[in-house]
Amino acid sequence: MHAAAFGYRSLLGPEVEVIPMVMIHGRSTSVGSCSISAHGVHMLTARDAMERIGDAMAGSLNQWQDNPAVRAALLSKLKTG
Numbered sequence: 001m002h003a004a005a006f007g008y009r010s011l012l013g014p015e016v017e018v019i020p021m022v023m024i025h026g027r028s029t030s031v032g033s034c035s036i037s038a039h040g041v042h043m044l045t046a047r048d049a050m051e052r053i054g055d056a057m058a059g060s061l062n063q064w065q066d067n068p069a070v071r072a073a074l075l076s077k078l079k080t081g
Contacts, residue, residue, distance in 0.1 A: 002039035017056075023049040 005020040012018065024031060025046040035043050044052065 001041050002037070005040070021049055021052075 001020045001022070005018045008018045009016070020041045022041060022043045023046045024043065029045050031043050031045055031048070037043070
């Protein structure tokens with residue numbers, strides 16, 4: 001996964017952030033204290049991953065800091081089962 005992320009970083013250039021993620025889903029799942037591998041792969045619960053994706057989307061609009069409704073609207077579109 002980290003090799004694929006490296007490839008995408010090379011392809012897309014330095015202005016695009018590429019973060020490899022593993023989403024763990026289940027009712028009572030959790031991720032331990034070490035949630036980032038030595039190679040930069042992030043392990044997140046599905047809920048945390050969706051929140052992080054929503055934050056990234058809202059941040060890319062440069063509006064979420066001034067308008068929490070934008071962040072909330074984007075997060076509402078990213079639902080887990």
